[in-house]
Structures are given as C-alpha cells and as structure tokens.
Amino acid sequence: MQLAREQILHIAELAKLTLSDGETTLFSEQLSAILEYFTLLDELDTSEILPTAMVIEQRNVLREDVAGESLPAEVVMDQAPHAHGEHVAVKAILES
Amino acid sequence: MQLYELTIHEALAGLRAGSFSAVELTQAVLERIEHVESATGAYLHLAPQAALQVAARADQARADGQDGALLGIPLAIKDLICTQDMPTTCGSRILEGFMTPYDATVISRLRKAGAIILGKTNTDEFAMGSSTEASAYQLTHNPWDLTRVPGGSSGGSAAAVAAGECLGALGSDTGGSVRQPAAFCGVTGLKPTYGRVSRWGVVAYASSLDQVGTLAQDAQDCELLLSVIGGYDPNDATSSQLPLPASEESLEPNLRGMTLGLPKEFFAAGLQPGVEQAVRCAIETFSELGAEIVKVSLPHTRYAVPTYYLISTAEASANLARFDGIRYGKSAEKADDIWEVFRRTRSERFGPEVKRRIMLGTYALSAGYYDAYYKKAQQVRTLIKQDYDRAFETCTALLTPTSPTTAFKLGERIDDPLAMYLGDLCTLSLNLAGNCGISVPCGSADGLPVGLQILGNTYDEAAILKMARVYQQVTDWHRARPVL
Numbered sequence: 001m002q003l004a005r006e007q008i009l010h011i012a013e014l015a016k017l018t019l020s021d022g023e024t025t026l027f028s029e030q031l032s033a034i035l036e037y038f039t040l041l042d043e044l045d046t047s048e049i050l051p052t053a054m055v056i057e058q059r060n061v062l063r064e065d066v067a068g069e070s071l072p073a074e075v076v077m078d079q080a081p082h083a084h085g086e087h088v089a090v091k092a093i094l095e096s
Numbered sequence: 097m098q099l100y101e102l103t104i105h106e107a108l109a110g111l112r113a114g115s116f117s118a119v120e121l122t123q124a125v126l127e128r129i130e131h132v133e134s135a136t137g138a139y140l141h142l143a144p145q146a147a148l149q150v151a152a153r154a155d156q157a158r159a160d161g162q163d164g165a166l167l168g169i170p171l172a173i174k175d176l177i178c179t180q181d182m183p184t185t186c187g188s189r190i191l192e193g194f195m196t197p198y199d200a201t202v203i204s205r206l207r208k209a210g211a212i213i214l215g216k217t218n219t220d221e222f223a224m225g226s227s228t229e230a231s232a233y234q235l236t237h238n239p240w241d242l243t244r245v246p247g248g249s250s251g252g253s254a255a256a257v258a259a260g261e262c263l264g265a266l267g268s269d270t271g272g273s274v275r276q277p278a279a280f281c282g283v284t285g286l287k288p289t290y291g292r293v294s295r296w297g298v299v300a301y302a303s304s305l306d307q308v309g310t311l312a313q314d315a316q317d318c319e320l321l322l323s324v325i326g327g328y329d330p331n332d333a334t335s336s337q338l339p340l341p342a343s344e345e346s347l348e349p350n351l352r353g354m355t356l357g358l359p360k361e362f363f364a365a366g367l368q369p370g371v372e373q374a375v376r377c378a379i380e381t382f383s384e385l386g387a388e389i390v391k392v393s394l395p396h397t398r399y400a401v402p403t404y405y406l407i408s409t410a411e412a413s414a415n416l417a418r419f420d421g422i423r424y425g426k427s428a429e430k431a432d433d434i435w436e437v438f439r440r441t442r443s444e445r446f447g448p449e450v451k452r453r454i455m456l457g458t459y460a461l462s463a464g465y466y467d468a469y470y471k472k473a474q475q476v477r478t479l480i481k482q483d484y485d486r487a488f489e490t491c492t493a494l495l496t497p498t499s500p501t502t503a504f505k506l507g508e509r510i511d512d513p514l515a516m517y518l519g520d521l522c523t524l525s526l527n528l529a530g531n532c533g534i535s536v537p538c539g540s541a542d543g544l545p546v547g548l549q550i551l552g553n554t555y556d557e558a559a560i561l562k563m564a565r566v567y568q569q570v571t572d573w574h575r576a577r578p579v580l
Contacts, residue, residue, distance in 0.1 A: 015442075016435070030513055052481055056336070
C-alpha cells in the first residue's frame with residue numbers, strides 16, 4: 001500500500017489542507033506505513049458481520065419542539081474573526 | 097500533611113468540620129501551583145482570582161448552612177471542555193484566544209455542586225495523542241520524572257492531580273486518554289460507559305468514542321465526581337437515562353462472589369517486565385480479597401489498533417471540518433477567496449498530528465475506499481464488542497495492565513506515529529465496545545508508577561468502583577506522591 005504524491009494531494013484538497021512539499025513527502029511515507037499495518041484487518045472475513053456505528057441502544061431520541069434560550073447575537077458575533085453587526089463577514093462567494 | 101495533598105473526600109470532611117476554609121484550601125493549591133507549575137507545565141490557563149472569589153462564596157454559603165457535593169473543592173479542567181469566561185484552545189493554534197461563551201453540561205454541574213474551577217489543563221491538540229506532546233502550546237512533564245511524558249491526551253489533568261496542583265480533574269477518554277495518563281502519573285482515572293456523561297460542550301474528536309472521565313487521587317473521589325457530572329442531559333441525545341451507581345460511604349474489604357477475568361491477549365509479549373510484575377501482584381491481592389480469578393480471551397484484541405484509528409480518524413475528519421476560520425477561532429489574513437481562507441487557516445493552524453489524522457480519516461471515507469476501510473472497521477468493531485459481551489457473561493470485571501510500559505521519554509515516539517498508536521493497545525478496545533474502565537496505581541517499576549486497568553460491563557461502574565475502592569483500602573500505591 002503506497003500512497004502516491006497525487007493521492008496525497010487529492011486527499012489534502014478534500015480535507016481543505018494545503019501541504020508543503022516536505023509535508024507531502026512525510027505524509028506519503030507515514031500514511032503508507034500506517035495503511036500497510038491496517039491491512040491486518042483483511043485477515044478477518046466480515047462478509048456476514050453487521051457494522052457497528054454506535055454502541056448505545058437508544059434510537060430516535062425525541063423531545064418536545066420548544067424554543068429554548070439562545071446566546072445573545074453579540075456574544076456569538078464577538079467570536080467571529082470578521083463580523084458586521086449581527087452578520088459574519090466572509091470573502092465573496094459569488095462572482096460579480 | 098499539606099492541604100493540597102488531601103483527597104476530595106478528605107477535604108470535604110475538613111471543610112464540613114470547619115478545620116479550614118475553602119479560601120485556605122484554594123490558597124494552598126494556588127501556592128503549590130506557583131511552586132511546581134514551571135516544572136510540570138500542566139496548565140494552559142489559570143484563573144486564580146476567579147477561583148478565590150468562588151472559594152469565598154463557598155465559605156459564605158457554608159456559613160449560611162448550605163452544603164454541596166463539591167462545595168469549596170478546587171478542580172482542573174482539560175482544555176477540551178468549554179468553560180464560560182475562560183479560553184478553550186483544545187491545545188490548538190486554530191482556537192488561540194477563543195473564549196467559550198457557555199459552560200459544558202459537566203461544568204455547569206460542577207459549578208452547581210460548589211466546585212471551584214482553577215484553570216484549563218494541557219492536552220494533545222484536539223485530544224489526538226498519547227503523550228500531550230502534540231499540544232501546540234507547551235510540553236507537560238511527568239511529575240515523577242520530568243524527562244518523561246505524562247501520557248495523553250489528558251496529560252495536563254493527570255500531571256496536575258499527581259503534583260498536587262488541584263484536588264481532582266476532568267479529562268476526556270476516546271481511546272485511553274484518561275486511563276493511560278492516570279497510569280503514567282500514578283493517579284486514579286475513570287472512563288465511564290459511553291453515554292454515562294454528557295458530551296454537550298465537549299469539543300468533539302471521535303463522537304462515537306468520546307467520553308468525559310475523572311482523574312483524582314483515589315477511586316472514591318472518581319466516584320464522587322461521576323455522581324456530580326454524570327446522568328441524562330437533554331442536550332446530548334446519546335446520554336443515558338439509567339440511574340447513576342449509588343455511592344456507598346464505606347465498603348467491606350471483601351470481594352467474594354466476584355469473578356475477575358484475565359484476558360490473555362493483554363498479557364502477551366511486549367509487556368515491560370516491571371509492569372507485568374506489578375499487575376500480577378495486584379491480581380494476587382484481588383484473589384486474597386476473595387475474588388475468583390479466571391482466564392478469558394478477547395480474540396479480536398489484535399485488530400483494535402487499526403479499527404480504532406480508522407473509525408476515530410474518519411469521525412475526526414468530519415468533526416474538524418467545522419474549523420474553517422469563519423465563525424470563531426483564528427482566521428488566515430492573506431487569502432484571495434473563501435476557499436483560500438479555509439485552506440490557509442487550517443494549514444497554518446492545525447499541527448502535524450491533527451493534519452495526519454484528518455488526512456487518514458478523509459482517505460478512509462473517500463470514494464472507492466469507504467467499504468475497504470471504514471465499513472470494514474465498523475464490522476470488526478462488532479466483533480470486538482462481541483468479545484467483551486461474551487467475557488461479561490461469566491466475569492464481573494476484567495483485569496489488565498493500563499499500558500504495556502511505564503511513562504516513556506519526551507521525544508522518544510514523536511517521529512514514529514505508528515509506534516505511538518501501538519502503545520495504546522491496552523486501552524483502545526474498551527472505547528470501541530463502549531464499556532467502562534478505571535486505572536488505579538498498583539506498583540512501581542524503576543521508580544515510575546504502574547497502572548492496573550479494571551474493565552467493567554456497560555453501565556456497571558458500580559462494580560469497578562467498588563473493586564478499585566476495596567483495593568485502595570488494602571494497598572497504599574495511590575498514596576505515593578512524586579517529590580517536586
């Protein structure tokens with residue numbers, strides 16, 4: 001299991017990460033070694049085994065649809081790196 | 097004995113008897129922090145003035161005839177748990193300067209019980225690590241040997257308890273992050289059953305595995321902390337409605353009728369001899385206390401490391417997508433468009449271990465690889481869970497080492513992520529099964545603490561806490577403290 005440079009760059013783009021050349025080489029080596037070790041799971045025939053996503057037994061936890069108290073808008077906006085009043089400011093996402 | 101050396105239950109007895117005040121207790125802990133913090137590096141943030149104010153209010157409340165389960169007790173909180181009016185960084189540069197606008201459920205419950213929050217403790221970035229070396233801010237040193245790691249990811253909390261820099265602490269345990277640092281630092285660490293404690297306000301790493309845990313000097317304190325933070329929370333739909341274990345004031349030193357299993361896979365080659373010796377000695381103590389010791393097998397244990405790292409990184413890659421530099425935290429300044437804001441913010445501010453795990457998880461979930469990796473891991477998770485279910489048909493609990501080794505040297509494993517992952521062998525599978533576990537000090541190897549891990553059935557914290565408390569009645573390992 002050897003991850004090619006192009007694969008690393010493809011995964012990085014999916015994850016919205018820009019990797020330096022050094023990181024690309026390092027991750028290519030390290031992730032390849034880790035995935036190689038993970039092929040251990042291929043020893044097991046799991047064709048008849050149901051996957052476990054969650055270990056808890058509750059299903060469809062319902063509650064009354066009532067409005068609770070929210071944080072004040074100015075408190076929330078205080079956290080945004082760029083805010084205008086009650087709005088979060090971002091770079092343009094539509095072409096003008 | 098100094099005030100900062102007291103257990104929580106001893107301190108409560110002293111406060112209730114009027115032997116000292118909450119202000120005096122808090123002052124003693126703050127002075128201890130001043131004395132040793134430069135050596136341990138356990139805290140990322142301290143709030144001494146606020147702590148003293150809350151302590152003064154606790155004294156006033158007590159003078160007015162009130163009491164609380166933790167009234168006047170100074171505690172430390174892993175910096176992954178949201179605390180109002182304090183920073184929550186998760187050990188990451190991406191949350192540098194972030195002030196949480198609200199309390200996690202576990203924090204509001206601690207405050208309601210009268211606890212004093214001293215500050216936030218160091219953690220591997222987003223809890224991704226086993227040594228706390230992946231913190232973006234500082235190293236935390238093991239109080240028993242400052243050249244060694246405290247374990248991780250709740251290394252700051254474990255070091256703070258061991259060094260007397262708090263009376264107890266909260267951590268989080270996704271793959272052993274409470275139990276392993278507790279073992280490395282010679283304190284007691286409880287990982288409750290998945291769903292026992294609310295995760296609301298706890299920054300998510302791997303949502304199907306994360307659970308808040310407690311670190312303290314003994315099991316009685318862990319039990320007390322669980323009784324305050326645990327239980328159903330409407331804000332966390334995965335939290336359980338089952339009642340918490342009833343706390344018993346005193347226990348008979350007798351474990352007759354309990355069957356304790358030794359899973360042979362946890363005693364395999366690779367165990368440090370001093371660790372094995374201490375754990376075998378502890379098993380002998382349980383036998384003398386009347387428990388029946390039997391051999392059991394958890395045959396899929398060897399698959400737990402790949403299963404855990406596939407599931408946890410997949411969930412992490414989704415959970416950490418929210419850190420985009422837009423709504424909170426830090427944002428990259430020099431970017432031409434919004435995609436560049438995302439990429440630059442994440443690339444500049446996530447550390448190498450976080451990037452590595454996001455990459456691994458993204459790969460495991462990506463088109464063409466999902467069935468081979470993520471689904472396969474979920475199927476093996478079923479087999480691992482079935483191993484535990486079978487063992488608990490005959491056993492009350494299982495006894496294992498918490499870690500195959502004692503605390504390793506700072507820097508020793510940082511360049512070899514796979515070696516770091518393999519060190520988590522003894523703790524990971526419990527999170528995959530969702531069961532509860534506790535690590536208690538059970539000896540020493542070359543001057544470093546060794547942890548015994550007691551694994552319990554789902555929602556059976558009562559059994560493992562009883563075992564741990566009875567063991568601590570007849571042994572003194574939990575009383576040993578490092579010299580700082």
